[in-house]
Amino acid sequence: VDVDSSLLRVVEQLERESRVSMPELYRVLVVDDSRTQAQHAAQTLNSAGMITRILADPLALLSAVDEFEPDIILMDMYMPRCNGVELATVMRQQPRYDRLPIIFLSAEEDMAKQMDALAEGGDDFLTKPVHPSLLIATVQHRCKRNRAMRFWMERDALTGLFDHTHLLQRLDQEANRAARQQTPLSFAMLDLDKFKAVNDTWGHAAGDRVLKNLSLLLRQRLRKTDVIGRYGGEEFAVIMPETEAGDAFVVLSDLLEAFGRVRHPVSDASGRRFIHCSFSGGLAQLDTDETPAELAVRADQALYQAKADGRSRLCI
Numbered sequence: 234v235d236v237d238s239s240l241l242r243v244v245e246q247l248e249r250e251s252r253v254s255m256p257e258l259y260r261v262l263v264v265d266d267s268r269t270q271a272q273h274a275a276q277t278l279n280s281a282g283m284i285t286r287i288l289a290d291p292l293a294l295l296s297a298v299d300e301f302e303p304d305i306i307l308m309d310m311y312m313p314r315c316n317g318v319e320l321a322t323v324m325r326q327q328p329r330y331d332r333l334p335i336i337f338l339s340a341e342e343d344m345a346k347q348m349d350a351l352a353e354g355g356d357d358f359l360t361k362p363v364h365p366s367l368l369i370a371t372v373q374h375r376c377k378r379n380r381a382m383r384f385w386m387e388r389d390a391l392t393g394l395f396d397h398t399h400l401l402q403r404l405d406q407e408a409n410r411a412a413r414q415q416t417p418l419s420f421a422m423l424d425l426d427k428f429k430a431v432n433d434t435w436g437h438a439a440g441d442r443v444l445k446n447l448s449l450l451l452r453q454r455l456r457k458t459d460v461i462g463r464y465g466g467e468e469f470a471v472i473m474p475e476t477e478a479g480d481a482f483v484v485l486s487d488l489l490e491a492f493g494r495v496r497h498p499v500s501d502a503s504g505r506r507f508i509h510c511s512f513s514g515g516l517a518q519l520d521t522d523e524t525p526a527e528l529a530v531r532a533d534q535a536l537y538q539a540k541a542d543g544r545s546r547l548c549i
């Protein structure tokens with residue numbers, strides 16, 4: 234199997250995703266105690282295709298963010314009970330909310346106050362009344378930059394897969410969702426077999442190429458809803474929502490077989506040739522009342538078993 238041409242398609246898709254070509258789908262949380270002002274801003278953004286949610290009660294901000302998952306917050310400065318700048322300060326103290334851009338939209342004309350708002354974590358300051366085109370352009374520009382930045386912050390540079398930290402965050406989220414909706418969730422850990430020998434024999438660049446090929450095959454073969462990450466050096470992990478371990482086993486068995494047929498290009502003194510590689514995998518399905526960490530431990534134990542049983546196989 235020559236995966237190169239199909240790999241190229243996946244790479245192109247990855248690049249397209251990272252460039253973010255659909256600004257019309259940005260989600261904007263509009264925080265303003267004045268209903269009319271909030272609606273006016275929301276309608277302007279809706280007219281540019283953005284999805285908006287209005288929040289009149291600033292004290293409900295964090296739960297609204299958790300629930301709506303906005304790309305950006307458009308925030309009034311002066312609201313009863315709570316000041317927009319104080320809210321920005323609170324958000325900037327928590328890693329979970331720190332990366333969310335905040336644009337202040339206020340009638341405040343005092344430059345010192347505007348600068349305070351920026352110093353406390355606002356990304357932009359627009360004064361009311363704002364020209365609709367400027368509002369749209371400012372929000373779109375911020376969202377676009379932020380998505381592009383986040384794309385690579387959450388990913389591993391070699392493979393373009395989610396990195397360890399993001400993968401574990403997603404495992405938490407998906408485990409919560411599975412428990413809430415009472416749907417199955419499977420988790421798999423994959424580890425390349427005798428990979429040190431590949432590096433030692435063919436060099437680190439050849440090893441890197443094998444890592445890339447496996448990551449591309451995973452992207453190709455798994456569902457869009459599956460979350461694929463590079464767990465560590467030559468270890469990968471896959472979160473499979475709404476999937477029972479038995480079904481995950483079938484999918485990953487096919488993948489294991491397909492990977493075995495991939496010809497990885499290597500070169501030495503005698504010229505260019507191809508090698509084959511394999512991986513082993515451990516699978517586990519989330520049990521009732523099990524924590525994500527416990528689930529990961531069971532998948533790791535199953536992986537260890539697959540290695541002990543002779544490699545190039547899966548264990549549950």
Ligand code: GH3
Pocket residue numbers: 424425426427428429430432436437438439440441444465466467540544
């Ligand atoms: P096993 O079948 O038991 O998993 O054996 P192994 O050789 O794959 O396992 P071991 O843990 O001994 O070696 C893992 C190797 O993976 C060692 C390390 O050089 C290699 N590796 C880890 N990260 C990278 C990387 O980013 N690029 C390359 N080329 N190699 C890597």
Ligand code: MG
Pocket residue numbers: 265266267309310311312
């Ligand atoms: Mg107000």
Ligand code: MG
Pocket residue numbers: 424467468
């Ligand atoms: Mg390993």
Ligand code: MG
Pocket residue numbers: 424425426427428429467
């Ligand atoms: Mg290994």
